Amino acid sequence: MVVHGETGLLIPLEQQTEAPFEPIDPDKFSRDLAQGVNQVISDKNLRETMAKNGRKRVEDYFDWVAIAKQVETLYESII
Numbered sequence: 001m002v003v004h005g006e007t008g009l010l011i012p013l014e015q016q017t018e019a020p021f022e023p024i025d026p027d028k029f030s031r032d033l034a035q036g037v038n039q040v041i042s043d044k045n046l047r048e049t050m051a052k053n054g055r056k057r058v059e060d061y062f063d064w065v066a067i068a069k070q071v072e073t074l075y076e077s078i079i
Contacts, residue, residue, distance in 0.1 A: 007054040009036040 002008035011033045014024040023029050040047055060066060 001057075003053075003057065007050055007057050009040065011036050 002010055004010040011029065013029050015021050016024065040050070
């Protein structure tokens with residue numbers, strides 16, 4: 001999961017609330033997405049920081065050791 005500005009950039013997408021959930025303004029989303037990609041491409045420090053933060057987040061929350069600890073905590077809370 002991306003943490004905006006820390007492990008990546010989240011680009012808001014306004015979409016219809018009923019199927020087929022099409023974007024309300026696809027051109028705006030495309031521009032915003034391109035701007036975010038260009039920001040990351042053009043800023044080496046931002047790229048490296050987000051990459052490092054992303055790796056740490058994966059290791060802290062999503063590797064097998066972290067998941068096992070979460071499961072253990074859950075089991076202990078219901079016993």
